Amino acid sequence: MPVGGGAVASFSVWDYVVFAALVLAAAAVGLFQAFRGRKESSSAEFLLGGRRMTAVPVAMSLTASFMSGITVIGTPAEAYVYGTPFWVFAFSYTIMSTISAEIFVPLFYRLGITSTYEYLELRFNKLIRMIGTSMYIMQTALYTGMVIYAPALALNQITGLDLWGVLVATGAVCIVYCTLGGLKAVIWTDVFQMLIMLSGFVAVITRGALLQGGFGKIWDDNYKGGRLDTFSFDPDPLRRHSVWTIVVGGSLMWTSMYAINQSQVQRYISCRTMTHAKMSLYVNMVGLWVTVSLAMLTGLTMYSIYKDCDPLTNRDVGASDQLLPYLVMDILAEYPGVPGLFVAAAYSGTLSTVSSSINALVAVTVEDFVKPIWPSLTEKQVSWINMGLSVFFGVLCIAMAAIASLMGSILQAALSIFGMISGPLLGLFLMGMFFRCANPTGGLLGLITGLIITLWVGIGAQVYPPLPTKTKPLPLSIAGCHSGQMNITTALPAWSSSVPPTSGPSIARPALANTWYSLSYLYFCPVGMLTTMIIGLMISIISGGCKQEMTNQALFIQKEDFICFRRSKNNENPDSNLIEKVGSDHPYGLDNPHFSDIELNLKEKDGNKITKF
Template identity: 35%
Template sequence: MISIDVNSTAKIMEATYRAFSWSDYILFVAMLVLSILVGIYFGFFKKQDTSDKYLFGGKQMGFFPVALSLAASHLSGITLLGVPAEVYYYGCSYWATSICIIIVCLFTIHIFLPVLFKSNVTSSFEYLQLRFDKKIRYVTSTLFIAKNLAYLPIIIYIPALAFSQVTGISVHLVTPIVCFVCIFYTSVGGFKAVVWTDTFQFAITVFTVIAIVVLGFIYTGGVANVWNRNEIGGRLDFFNFDPSLVTRTTFWGYTIGLTMSWISELGVNQGMVQKYLSIPNISQIKKCLILFVAVFSGIKMLNVTTGLIMYAKYQYCDPLTSKVIQKPDQILPYFVMDIAGNIPGLPGLFIAAVFSTALSTMSAVLNTLSGTIYDDAIKPFLSKEKKTERNASYIMKICTLIIGFISVSLVLVVEKLGGILPLVMGITGCFAGTNCGLFILATCVPWANSKGALVGSFASLISAVSVMIGARYHIAYGNIQYPKLPLLTMGCLENSTIPFDQFNYTFPTTFDRRPIINEDEVFVLFRMSYIFYTCFGTVVQIVVGLVVSWITGFNDLKEVNPDLISPVMHWVLPKQPVSEKEKEQYKSVEESLEMLKKQQEAEA
């Protein structure tokens, strides 16, 4: 029988700070030093002095490190801290992301990769220029830059929050130091430094998460106890098939809403495309994606499991309600210090893992943003004499420094905002809907023209941002409330050792997961769950794009380059006439086959 043994708030926090020992600081600092050394190696011994090396690693990267780099750069601290907290407070619907990542992988392999390779581009924005025009390229690249400038401070803030939680050191002190490390090895070492630091940082993350899960099961009495307590507390909503668009998270929300968002983020996002193009051929890219899906799904499931373990641990003594922690996203650092604070090195390893995921994401974004800013905002204005490979590499390094400085400054804004996971998904969802709809329009709708794509992009972005702002306004003023699942504090007594089964509390048999909405005040679109923002933006982009294309005149399908259209949609295109060169090639092949046949007959 497992009993609760929780001290008062002040004593817990005091013990938490003491638990972060010199061995923990050594492990944390070692991770930062190793990252710097990787940057120095690729910056000074394997010089990245051309734009091709700086952005693509010479296009000779192996699929294994790139797959781990993809997984590391898309985990970030949001997954390590946000997902367990989401499961703890709202249930485990998030497990369905394992389904949507498979859908995204298939979509990418069969829809987008063939087009990107056949069109021989170096960026997703360049493809949009070929498919539509320059206006679309610059609009999408501008949106990409704006989205990532908004996203980077959140990436930085999350691990800084965790570090502050377990050490008591101010967020504002640790943020500049760690960000300097990331900016240094990214700007100096380029793409190869990013990939290889991602690889070893990801190894730290996986080891740490597995250690936390194993210790968590031991501390809470095993898998059966964790399952039973979460079932009683209503956390095991694996198949919540509620079709409502206002319910915060459901099976459909993740498998449909999040799939659309991840098509944008993992399929055609420039950061992903850059890594795809660093691999020499498409067969290796497919292997990379398959490995990425397996690793990514595995770490997501471990994060969901961590959330369930935390609930089993704090079922009758919620740290947030009892004011032991101040923010929902602090619960995992608190949990780690609670169960492993007396194990030398493990708290430090945990913080190193949180920072590793953040550094992986930040370095990937910095590298991609610097290349995008150079290609689309600086290069067009340079004279021919200044468009050298060496100048390009130098300018991108300067861009990395500037972007990093801006991101660190914006952390002051992020810390004033609410829950991390909804905030991030809301921001990225607005931009992702436009991006996802635009690429579907480009690759799968050959009759859509540039005017439709441009007007659709603005309509999609404006409508999605309006919905998000409206929803956040009503949430702030209490017109929309998302109640958490039952959280209790009856076990938070001084030196309490009361067994779980002796608490006199009856959990409800059903749990209403729909929000409380003041329908007289809230416009119907503002009630929509944040997880559907991308779907909404995608639908607006495609519908408006098609309507405007129809009004202004659909593309003549005879003039559409089939290499710019996904192979799955080639059936709608007219058959291309065979050129004289192709006829000669066919004739030569037929003659060779005929000669081979005669030779085989003579030998027989």
């Protein structure tokens, strides 16, 4: 066994069989849902599953959507190199789930929207809605390219799987069941893929524990290696991971992913009732806890096995993102088919995220661009447009994989993208939901300013990576490697490793490089959010926001949204609840200009009445 350094086994025939079988099974689940619902071809059925989904499958889909192949490969490498501070994200998941379920779900659910960014037009104006949608499309396409490319590259270096062949196959599988089945196919496929992802982690942990003589030995090795120093209360904002950066910055970043990101909102508003929608987020919270815990335990198991012969230092792998695939081929190759299970787990994460992104991109494009331009389209025409856009965005995501090669550490870069773009958007939504003085002028200028600031710090951090003084990896050893044997793989570019560069040609660094550009990537979202809100509110007040005509009450967070209780039986039906809120007795009624030309297609329980605002 090459635990002491050297080459590992390659994929066997059985590994290919298991890998192909599981990927095809995932596609089959999606196709089954597609043919099962082939008689229901409406746009609402395609994009929202007919709003009849239940909490548990939606929750598993929510978890799988962002627990991608990047998580499967990147998070264990994070634990191996930096230890367990990443585990503190469990607190962030709790805060995020509570905020999303108790504040955002009631608002979006009672409005009956399909695209999250419909709210921006209702609250501000059409231009802000178009900008918000465009920012989302750019963010999602780039992120999805990373999701496809980075795990495929790492696996290619270790297993020998053809890189672009697998990339194209991944996109093709997603395109097929997204195009034919819509959201319902995506959700049920995510459920299957989530189970495969967790099985991959369990296989590695179990085999590692058997090799090392139990979990006690693994825990002891990591304690001696300094990997269990989880809670750092250093308030320095330049420190990459601390309790403050993760709980404050991480909570807001994950809130921007779940509370306003179309990929996630589209899932929980597909639930049949608001109770199911809220419950899906809380069950998802438990799923995130389980996933991050298994990923961290996998990283700790990997360190215990390689504590005396680090494959990174020994150059058995070219980057930390290759560590887990290397471990799998090292300790599981003697069990035919099991490495194939792990690779299928990594690609299941990729498939779930790509399919979710495609479906969400179709939804925002149809709702925010196509329908406003061509409002008289028939249901059949919209259905064909949905399917055509699914193919287009699938091809686009594969094309974006090439751009992903310019990014940094796959885990950190993926989260940085969301911080840079979602932070200003989250600030815009919060400003509109909580502050009645916010007006379109303030919203627009605040959003633009926030985006400029986050792109400035984010791109600066890519050009001038933080020095290792604040992101220093923990010690690694090669004292136990067999005869100093090296297996020099084709190394990935420096960007692909989560280990900051410590050597190489010196680059002239500007004065901001060691301060502003070294800000923890988890603070990108709070910086963008606060900048947008502060600038937006200041400009709103200056431009007469406090004197503007009162906007409809239903667009704001209300006292009842902060607690879990039902005012009436109608609270289970978001449509009748909204009709009740804005009825003739309401002070901010039906003559509001924000609603004059917008049909929300909200129906009473009997399904006969459509209310226009």
